[in-house]
Amino acid sequence: MAVTSQAGLDESVLVAQARDGDTDAFGALVRRYEGKIFRLAQHVTQNREDAEDVLQETFMKAYEHLEQFKGDSKFYTWIVRIAVNQALMKLRRRKTDKSVSLDETIDTGEDTVVREIAAWGEDPEQSFSREELGEILDGAIEGLEPLYRSVFVLRDIEDMSTEETAEALGLSVPAVKSRLLRARLQLREKLTRFFKRKGDDAFAYM
Amino acid sequence: MLTCKDFLSELSDYLDETIDAELRARLEKHITECPNCWVIADTTRRTIKIYKGMEAHPVPEDVQSRLMQALEKKMAAKGR
Numbered sequence: 404m405a406v407t408s409q410a411g412l413d414e415s416v417l418v419a420q421a422r423d424g425d426t427d428a429f430g431a432l433v434r435r436y437e438g439k440i441f442r443l444a445q446h447v448t449q450n451r452e453d454a455e456d457v458l459q460e461t462f463m464k465a466y467e468h469l470e471q472f473k474g475d476s477k478f479y480t481w482i483v484r485i486a487v488n489q490a491l492m493k494l495r496r497r498k499t500d501k502s503v504s505l506d507e508t509i510d511t512g513e514d515t516v517v518r519e520i521a522a523w524g525e526d527p528e529q530s531f532s533r534e535e536l537g538e539i540l541d542g543a544i545e546g547l548e549p550l551y552r553s554v555f556v557l558r559d560i561e562d563m564s565t566e567e568t569a570e571a572l573g574l575s576v577p578a579v580k581s582r583l584l585r586a587r588l589q590l591r592e593k594l595t596r597f598f599k600r601k602g603d604d605a606f607a608y609m
Numbered sequence: 610m611l612t613c614k615d616f617l618s619e620l621s622d623y624l625d626e627t628i629d630a631e632l633r634a635r636l637e638k639h640i641t642e643c644p645n646c647w648v649i650a651d652t653t654r655r656t657i658k659i660y661k662g663m664e665a666h667p668v669p670e671d672v673q674s675r676l677m678q679a680l681e682k683k684m685a686a687k688g689r
Contacts, residue, residue, distance in 0.1 A: 433680065560661070562661065590656050
């Protein structure tokens with residue numbers, strides 16, 4: 404699959420060409436998004452092997468069902484939806500974890516947890532190596548429930564809008580917002596353990 | 610009067626700058642008076658910023674070659 408000539412092309416042009424059977428155009432779409440899909444899959448599944456499967460399954464399914472892609476959303480949002488569904492399926496299979504369902508009603512807002520309040524030092528991430536920082540950040544995400552993890556990854560790592568995230572996850576906008584708040588506060592709390600200013604400690608809150 | 614709880618419930622929209630000017634002014638007034646909420650807002654903002662700065666690593670070569678092989682097989686099958 405030669406992709407160089409397609410690299411700068413508009414996404415909708417590539418999608419149209421791919422639908423007409425142009426395999427190079429589809430290859431260009433794969434190259435464009437494989438890194439993001441693989442990262443997303445790793446974050447959601449927290450397992451390298453599963454993430455690789457998710458990556459393959461996502462693009463296989465996208466190719467198979469390309470004619471069903473309506474073009475009323477972005478191609479990227481569409482494949483993210485496929486990827487998240489595949490990733491959650493892996494989690495369910497692996498863990499028999501009932502908390503994995505995205506439709507489940509979860510309690511949010513009222514008891515939003517804030518336990519530790521300590522100011523961070525200036526650029527605290529500078530005191531860690533790249534690898535250490537990566538481990539801290541990944542470890543914090545891993546500690547989130549899959550529901551929160553998926554929303555956070557799409558909104559704050561993949562930089563999708565609230566509406567796009569809602570569409571990709573099949574959730575309502577308010578559900579995305581409440582899960583995002585929860586996820587952000589939980590991550591803030593986890594990172595505070597590493598990044599708080601020395602000598603500064605929690606003080607009473609609320 | 611805005612409580613800390615009210616502030617927290619608006620925190621995401623405040624940080625994403627998706628609230629109207631009136632509410633924004635009330636939230637900003639609150640954090641000038643409440644050091645705890647100021648810390649939470651500041652550290653949450655920085656949390657988001659750190660994660661947004663993470664770059665996607667390129668897909669490892671072996672993973673990519675397996676992906677491409679699988680796709681080529683699929684494409685060949687469809688093209689028949």
